[in-house]
Amino acid sequence: METHPQAGALSDESVLVAEAKAGSYAAFEELVNRYEKKIYRLGLNVTGNPEDAEDMLQETFLKAFEHLQDFREDSRFYTWIVRIAINQGLMKLRKRRSSKEVQIEDTSNDDGEVIPRDFADWRPNPEEELERTELEEILQNAARLLPMTFRTVFFLRDVEGLSTEETAEMLNLSEGAVKARLFRARLRLREELSKTLKRG
Amino acid sequence: MNCKDALRQISGYLDGNMDDELKSMLQVHLKCCHHCQIVFDTTKKTIELYCDGKLFPLPNTVRERLHDALRAKWESRSK
Ligand SMILES: [Zn+2]
Numbered sequence: 001m002e003t004h005p006q007a008g009a010l011s012d013e014s015v016l017v018a019e020a021k022a023g024s025y026a027a028f029e030e031l032v033n034r035y036e037k038k039i040y041r042l043g044l045n046v047t048g049n050p051e052d053a054e055d056m057l058q059e060t061f062l063k064a065f066e067h068l069q070d071f072r073e074d075s076r077f078y079t080w081i082v083r084i085a086i087n088q089g090l091m092k093l094r095k096r097r098s099s100k101e102v103q104i105e106d107t108s109n110d111d112g113e114v115i116p117r118d119f120a121d122w123r124p125n126p127e128e129e130l131e132r133t134e135l136e137e138i139l140q141n142a143a144r145l146l147p148m149t150f151r152t153v154f155f156l157r158d159v160e161g162l163s164t165e166e167t168a169e170m171l172n173l174s175e176g177a178v179k180a181r182l183f184r185a186r187l188r189l190r191e192e193l194s195k196t197l198k199r200g
Numbered sequence: 201m202n203c204k205d206a207l208r209q210i211s212g213y214l215d216g217n218m219d220d221e222l223k224s225m226l227q228v229h230l231k232c233c234h235h236c237q238i239v240f241d242t243t244k245k246t247i248e249l250y251c252d253g254k255l256f257p258l259p260n261t262v263r264e265r266l267h268d269a270l271r272a273k274w275e276s277r278s279k
Contacts, residue, residue, distance in 0.1 A: 025274050028274075029267070036258060036266060037257070040258040040262065041255075041256040044256050057266055058266055065273060066273075114207075115207075116235075119238050120238070121241075121242075122241075122245060127249065127252055132255060139255070154250075158250065158251070159251050179211070183210075183211035186214070187207075187210075187211075187239075189246050190239070190243045194242060
């Protein structure tokens with residue numbers, strides 16, 4: 001029965017949510033502890049910089065705290081948090097758009113095929129060969145080149161594990177649009193990473 | 201199946217949702233086409249790298265500032 005034996009009686013998420021709603025700060029903090037790492041990483045990936053990621057993290061949990069009573073238990077708590085985080089992140093990027101060049105949508109006229117150009121094999125274990133920060137930089141630089149919705153679709157689907165349906169709803173896209181963006185995001189990231197991760 | 205069709209199917213193949221006939225056609229293609237096999241393997245690797253839980257850790261200072269902000273909010277509310 002117990003999936004998190006170390007957390008004892010408080011292990012069950014719906015219990016935590018109920019207690020947090022009833023005013024337990026400890027229960028709310030336990031929920032934060034569970035998801036703060038993931039939300040921070042999502043923030044880094046979506047916004048592309050640590051300051052925005054930290055803002056996004058704080059705003060997400062402050063909002064979650066404020067609106068906890070609105071959370072309906074027909075969805076996963078994590079999905080609810082991610083939805084708040086994504087809204088914060090998108091808002092942040094839209095604000096930035098005028099000052100910095102941030103592509104929200106794909107403005108280039110390439111709705112057609114993504115054609116792979118690099119067919120070199122990669123070094124087998126870049127995660128072991130490279131310093132952590134070096135690999136992080138490579139991954140972030142590649143992600144930054146994608147338009148915002150492509151990047152977001154990729155991180156929600158492939159990294160956070162949300163379904164196509166959940167992702168579509170969150171980003172106001174059709175499921176077909178999510179699939180198309182995911183496909184292109186994957187291939188574009190691959191192409192970009194290939195430049196640094198290929199053998200030789 | 202040619203390369204163009206094979207590449208178009210790679211995403212669906214990675215997601216594991218593709219009908220059996222298409223899947224076996226793609227597998228046949230991948231077996232004899234080194235380029236498409238590499239695109240498939242490295243796309244898979246791309247996803248794995250971004251999912252690596254050891255990357256992008258939450259710095260302690262950031263975590264502390266978050267918890268301070270939450271506690272401050274909590275205390276201002278319960279007054
Ligand atoms: Zn081929």
